[in-house]
Amino acid sequence: SVDPMAYEAQFFGFTPQTCMQRIYIAFQDHLFDMMLVVEGVMLKKLHGVPGCKISPSQIRKCTEKFLLFMKEHFDxxxxxxxxxxxxxxxxxxxxxxxxEDRVQEQYPYSQEEFQALQDELQQLQQQCRAEVALQQELLAELEEQKVVKAELEKILQCFDDLENICREHGAGNFKESFAFLTQSSKKLQDVLKDVEEKSK
Amino acid sequence: FDELIVETATRRKRWPKKILVHAVQTMKAEQE
Amino acid sequence: GRAQVFSAVVDTFLEKLVAAGSYRRFVNCYRCFYKLQPQLTRSIYDQFISQLQVSIKEEIQEVKNEGNLEELFSSLDKIVEEAKDREEPAWRPSGIPAQDVRGALVPSVLQQRAHLRRALRQRQGRSSSLAEAVLAGRHSIAELQQLIQARQQAWQ
Structure with a gap:
């Protein structure tokens, strides 16, 4: 089973295996290139030696032998x-x-806990909305109360105005003066009756 | 396979932050 | 640190590779050429080895630059150093994106919850002061009505 080393890839931005493969291929290429250079130099040298009996294929065989050995050790x-x-x-x-993953351990929330958190948010939002609605109702009632109070104060004002009128016309305490008025009108009626009887 | 691993790991590294930006925007909008 | 270990391991690899490809081994393989040109064989071998070392070292430097390894190694050393006191295995991605993203969202959701709780408390405070004002208003209206009632009865 291959270990994808995904967490390392998250940090490095490449998988460690890729990195190693990149190095392996590059090193191997250098080894092969060097061997070709060695072989090239030898062939060039032999080419300059008159009557040389060593053939290029012999040199190639030597190269393969050395490379095989080096490759084994290399691997x-x-x-x-x-x-x-x-x-x-x-x-x-x-x-x-x-x-970047520290948050995962600072807040280890299970799905249920997270869902509960979301539900709580929903509930808080509903409560906030309910409060707003309640405030609007209360504000509306306060407005209404203002109007009602103004009306009631107007009525009270009427009573005050009434009493002021009475006072202006000498009737300080309305009740007494009303009683007085009743009495004096009663007297007037008596006097009137009296006068009528006398006049008969 | 290697590309898949790198792609997945890159998303794991970057996307939570990206998603977080949108989530925070959503929450702020809800607050407003 | 990781950078030093990396260099040390690569240097060791190179040393051992060079040790494996000894001159004796080289001569053993290129026996026919060696008999003809022993001095040249030596200098070809020496150049081969030094060139191989140079190109492998250059390659490693290139790999480090490409992958920004020096910086990554030192920052990973710091992260590992910070975790040196903890034994238990750390969190790892679960393989369920939704689950892992959830974890990343939690701090913001908690902030949102704190904000909403604060907002609710403020609103509840405002509501209760409004409610007091309404109750006081109702009370004073009742008083006014009683007052009017009394005045009216008096008139009656």
Whole structure:
């Protein structure tokens, strides 16, 4: 089973295996190129030696023999290097969390807890809306109360005006003066009756 | 496979922040 | 740090590779040429080895530049250093994007909740003072009505 080393890829931006493959291919190319250069120099040298009995295919065989040997060691050494680099350098230890993921451990919310959090938000929003609606109703009632109070005060004002009129015309305490008025009108009626009887 | 891993890892690194930006915008809009 | 280990491991690889490809081995493979040109064989071998080392070192430097490895290694060293006191394995992506994104959203959702709680408290405060004002208003209207009632009865 291949370890995709995805967490390392999240940090490095490439998979460690790709990095190692990149290095392997480049090193291998250099080894091959060098071998070709070595072979080229030898062939060129032999080409300049008159009556030389060594054929290019012989040199090629030597090259292949040396390269085969080098390649074996190269692969052995490279796999050791790869193992070490993947373990010590291009890896993220199990106990390490990348900065961008710190939030995951600061707030370990399960799905249920997160859902509960979302529900609470919904509920708070509804409560806020309810409060706003309540405020509007209360404000409306306060407006209404203003009007009603104004009306009631007008009525009270009428009573005050009435009493002021009475006072202006000498009737300080309305009740007494009303009683007085009743009495004096009663007297007047008596006097009137009296006069009528006398006049008969 | 390698590209898939890098693509997935890159998204894991970048997208939560991007999504967060939109989520915060949504929440601010809801607040308003 | 990681950068030093990286360089050390690569240098060791190179040393061992050069040690494996010894001059004796080289001569052993190129015996026919060596018999003809021993000095040249030596200098070809020496150049081969030094050129191989130079090109591999250049290659490694290029890989470091390409992958910005020096900087990545030092920042990873810091991150690992910060986690040195913790034993237990750290969180890792679950493979369920929705679940992992949720974790990233939690701080903002908590902020939203705090904001809404604050807003609700403010509104509730305002509502209760409005409610007091309304009750006081109702009370004073009742008083006014009683007053009017009394005045009216008096007139009656």
């Amino acid at each position: 052995k050494l490279f796999s050791k290097m790869e193992k070490m680099l993947l373990q010590l350098v291009l890896n993220i230890p199990k106990n390490v969390l990348l900065p």
